[in-house]
Amino acid sequence: MTYRRAAIPALVGGVLITLLLWWAGASAHALQLQGATRALGIESVQELRRWLAPWAYDQSVLIAPGDGAGVSGTPDYSDLRRTGMQIRFVALFLFYVGGALLLLRRMPPSHGRTPGTLLALWAWGPVAGTLAAGVSAPWLIASAGQGSYRFLPQLAAGIESSGPVAVLVALLVAGLTVLVGRAVAKDAGTPPRSAVPVRAARLGATLGTAWIAVSLLILSYDGVAARIHTAFSGTGRLSEPGDLLRQWLILGGWTAPAGKAFDDWLLYRLVDVLVLVAVWWALRLLPGLLTRVTLPAMAVGGVCATVLALLTGQILRIPLDDTLGVWGPTHFLSGLGQHVPAALTFGATAGTPAYVILRLAGGRTAEAPQPVAAV
Numbered sequence: 073m074t075y076r077r078a079a080i081p082a083l084v085g086g087v088l089i090t091l092l093l094w095w096a097g098a099s100a101h102a103l104q105l106q107g108a109t110r111a112l113g114i115e116s117v118q119e120l121r122r123w124l125a126p127w128a129y130d131q132s133v134l135i136a137p138g139d140g141a142g143v144s145g146t147p148d149y150s151d152l153r154r155t156g157m158q159i160r161f162v163a164l165f166l167f168y169v170g171g172a173l174l175l176l177r178r179m180p181p182s183h184g185r186t187p188g189t190l191l192a193l194w195a196w197g198p199v200a201g202t203l204a205a206g207v208s209a210p211w212l213i214a215s216a217g218q219g220s221y222r223f224l225p226q227l228a229a230g231i232e233s234s235g236p237v238a239v240l241v242a243l244l245v246a247g248l249t250v251l252v253g254r255a256v257a258k259d260a261g262t263p264p265r266s267a268v269p270v271r272a273a274r275l276g277a278t279l280g281t282a283w284i285a286v287s288l289l290i291l292s293y294d295g296v297a298a299r300i301h302t303a304f305s306g307t308g309r310l311s312e313p314g315d316l317l318r319q320w321l322i323l324g325g326w327t328a329p330a331g332k333a334f335d336d337w338l339l340y341r342l343v344d345v346l347v348l349v350a351v352w353w354a355l356r357l358l359p360g361l362l363t364r365v366t367l368p369a370m371a372v373g374g375v376c377a378t379v380l381a382l383l384t385g386q387i388l389r390i391p392l393d394d395t396l397g398v399w400g401p402t403h404f405l406s407g408l409g410q411h412v413p414a415a416l417t418f419g420a421t422a423g424t425p426a427y428v429i430l431r432l433a434g435g436r437t438a439e440a441p442q443p444v445a446a447v
Contacts, residue, residue, distance in 0.1 A: 096124055119402040129153070160205065193246035225316075287414055293327065390404050
């Protein structure tokens with residue numbers, strides 16, 4: 073698919089995800105109505121407020137009624153927050169369109185690629201939300217009036233604040249974008265799925281999965297994560313980069329089976345193994361879905377594969393977390409969309425060895441002697 077054709081569904085998807093997340097943030101005021109707590113429960117209302125707060129222009133939705141909001145003498149930084157939110161939504165549109173344009177260009181929804189395109193666009197939605205949150209986080213931190221206090225920990229928390237609402241909205245947007253993409257690609261002459269060297273594809277997927285496992289199994293161990301978190305010390309505004317570094321390096325969190333049943337611990341570790349299996353399978357199929365294997369496409373595809381595997385693990389953990397009677401139904405989905413910054417770091421680099429191996433395998437295939445047809 074040419075860039076001109078791919079731009080149409082990419083722009084449609086960018087407009088849709090921006091409008092839907094803006095609408096979600098604007099609807100957060102409904103949670104402050106008197107009947108909301110009685111209808112949904114106080115736990116569900118608090119959880120939904122946390123989901124929608126990153127996309128709300130009005131800072132009052134961050135504070136529950138009766139918590140001392142609007143105290144006289146408190147500086148008003150609402151204009152600064154509106155500026156930050158404008159930057160967030162513009163960045164969201166640009167990041168989503170940029171990634172969707174590349175994905176639709178190299179993975180058009182035709183010739184058996186539609187499921188892969190749908191999943192890749194779904195995974196790219198939380199990534200775009202995370203990048204937009206990171207770009208606009210300094211303005212939102214300053215709007216709280218405490219920009220000089222623990223800036224880097226606040227920045228780390230702001231980067232991963234897009235929340236489950238971005239994951240759910242991205243799924244709807246991905247479906248609509250694929251429908252538009254199929255209509256655009258109907259007469260585009262898209263080439264069919266090409267054959268990929270099986271051994272090279274498996275080796276590339278194995279190396280990429282091993283790189284993801286470094287974060288998921290080694291860096292995510294509590295002892296190692298604590299070392300990363302406390303590796304920096306000092307004084308001043310920028311004295312705590314450990315929080316920020318931990319955000320971009322750690323895909324999960326686990327420890328030895330202490331204080332809980334071994335069976336439960338083993339089930340959670342089985343989920344981690346299934347996450348790595350999902351990463352390997354996605355990286356194995358990725359080259360065959362692309363119309364042309366390029367480094368940017370493999371890097372973005374590696375990010376999408378890692379995010380999809382994380383979402384798979386987070387969904388599989390839902391029945392293991394038996395907290396419905398305590399926190400309410402919305403708590404089940406509270407873990408969706410976590411650790412996307414680390415998925416962006418390791419996913420982009422996981423696609424690089426796969427690309428190199430495939431290029432080397434392609435070069436050897438091209439240099440192999442070809443049989444000459446008999447005259």
